[in-house]
Amino acid sequence: MTLAPTRPTHAWPGLEAVPGGPRTAVSAAVARRLFRSAMTRLPLSDDAITVHRPDELFARLGRDGLIGFGEAYLTGAWDSDDLTGFLTVLASHVADLVPRPLQRLRGLTQHRTPTAHRASRDHARDLVAHHYDLSNNLFGLFLDETMSYSSALFDTSTELGTAQRRKIDRLLDLTGVGPGTRVLEIGTGWGELAIRAAARGAVVRSITLSSEQQVLARKRIAMAGHADRVEVDLCDYRDATGEHDVVLSVEMIEAVGHEYWPTYFTTLDRLLAPGGRVGLQAILMPHDRMLATRGGYTWINKYIFPGGFLPSARVVDELTATHTSLRVTDRLSFGPDYAETLRRWDETFLARADDVRALGFDETFLRMWHFYLCYSRAGFASGYLDVQQLLLTGEA
Known part of the structure; x- marks a missing residue:
């Protein structure tokens, strides 16, 4: 069974608005390049992922990293006929999804655990x-x-x-x-x-x-x-x-x-x-x-x-x-x-x-x-x- 793409309702306020602004435009452009590079390097078929709304995917990915990547799935911006298979490939290469030189910047971009x-x-x-x-x-x-x-x-x-x-x-x-x-x-x-x-x-x-x-x-x-x-x-x-x-x-x-x-x-x-x-x-x-x-x-x-x-x-x-x-x-x-x-x-x-x-x-x-x-x-x-x-x- 495949779940139909969905746009969230008021019950999911954090998903309603796609991130925007100059900062997001820059980070989305970087995310787009890194994503395309990873998809080329990884052992994935051409149809491993279907991107319905690329601008939204890269805006969320660039602004919020893997949190944004998951949120883009929740909103239906992307999908996969074999979600587990696709995610298994990502998990197998998790240490190298981002080029190692850029991993030094993790502290500047990683979200920290909220006090609550x-x-x-x-x-x-x-x-x-x-x-x-x-x-x-x-x-x-x-x-x-x-x-x-x-x-x-x-x-x-x-x-x-x-x-x-x-x-x-x-x-x-x-x-x-x-x-x-x-x-x-x-x-x-x-x-x-x-x-x-x-x-x-x-x-x-x-x-x-x-x-x-x-x-x-x-x-x-x-x-x-x-x-x-x-x-x-x-x-x-x-x-x-x-x-x-x-x-x-x-x-x-x-x-x-x-x-x-x-x-x-x-x-x-x-x-x-x-x-x-x-x-x-x-x-x-x-x-x-x-x-x-x-x-x-x-x-x-x-x-x-x-x-x-x-x-x-x-x-x-x-x-x-x-x-x-x-x-x-x-x-x-x-x-x-x-x-x-x-x-x-x-x-x-x-x-x-x-x-x-x-x-x-x-x-x-x-x-x-x-x-x-x-x-x-x-x-x-x-x-x-x-x-x-x-x-x-x-x-x-």
């Missing part, structure tokens, strides 16, 4: 709500029956729900969750991990900042018969208390923000009982790209995950060594599985487009969500991004 998008105690709940409180019904349209919104771990089974349970069970096995285990889950999702931990006899406290997730997670946990073993609380991870045998966190570190990574890891250390184990699932990016983009403001930040930023495997090792007694003692990489998970989410989302509209979301939102899923899938398909399950234990 830093995941402090004052802002964290609003940042989480921007995405996760959109609508439980929306997520239910494209997720599988486990309501898992993180990478599945595929094996011989091709069923997404089976692969999601396999991912969770591996993390529970890795950390030794069983009868009587005191588990803290940081980032509830919609409750599947807590349900499966409780089914093993564990006692679980799960914390989230999403009121929508809390409501549905509690409902799903009760329906599974585990309300007596699981608490789901609205709580910032920094305010969590108690002593736990196992601390679990699946794809939550991405929302912490690089300024707060030391706090995050010291909190994990503080909450862990002696001899305890931490199980993390984390999306990771290359260390050099993390350093180059740290503090920047991206299309994903503006439209999907405000305040989010991905760590590298190296920075996890460095932070735990510097700030905690924890060390990574087991690591599983399964980035291609995330590309497959995202492919399935996107195909289901597009197939349910009419149902998305029925929930009150417009055509611009449909293009935004499709772009987000394809953009993310391209990161994993190209090998630029990885997802790993990590076991952290105290120093012997």
Whole structure:
């Protein structure tokens, strides 16, 4: 299914006006030359991208870089019959899209993270709500029956729900969750991990900042018969208390923000009982790209995950060594599985487009969500991004 080009309505005020003025005229001319050079150098077919309104594309690209490039897709200024394939080529060459001599000027042109998008105690709940409180019904349209919104771990089974349970069970096995285990889950999702931990006899406290997730997670946990073993609380991870045998966190570190990574890891250390184990699932990016983009403001930040930023495997090792007694003692990489998970989410989302509209979301939102899923899938398909399950234990 191809989404029709759309011009945004008043619901998207930042997209209504195309940037203009002398500064934009200069930057658009530069963007046009760089874009044409990149399209010539990259292994792309002539029809990889269809530009409907070139003046708008280059005005947005020149003025706002990759944010503008994504916004030009939202407005229908450009399109692609194979959006994921096109974005995968870009992701494979992301370090060289702009000639290296010009990369020295990144600091002059890169947008910086707004203060309101830093995941402090004052802002964290609003940042989480921007995405996760959109609508439980929306997520239910494209997720599988486990309501898992993180990478599945595929094996011989091709069923997404089976692969999601396999991912969770591996993390529970890795950390030794069983009868009587005191588990803290940081980032509830919609409750599947807590349900499966409780089914093993564990006692679980799960914390989230999403009121929508809390409501549905509690409902799903009760329906599974585990309300007596699981608490789901609205709580910032920094305010969590108690002593736990196992601390679990699946794809939550991405929302912490690089300024707060030391706090995050010291909190994990503080909450862990002696001899305890931490199980993390984390999306990771290359260390050099993390350093180059740290503090920047991206299309994903503006439209999907405000305040989010991905760590590298190296920075996890460095932070735990510097700030905690924890060390990574087991690591599983399964980035291609995330590309497959995202492919399935996107195909289901597009197939349910009419149902998305029925929930009150417009055509611009449909293009935004499709772009987000394809953009993310391209990161994993190209090998630029990885997802790993990590076991952290105290120093012997």
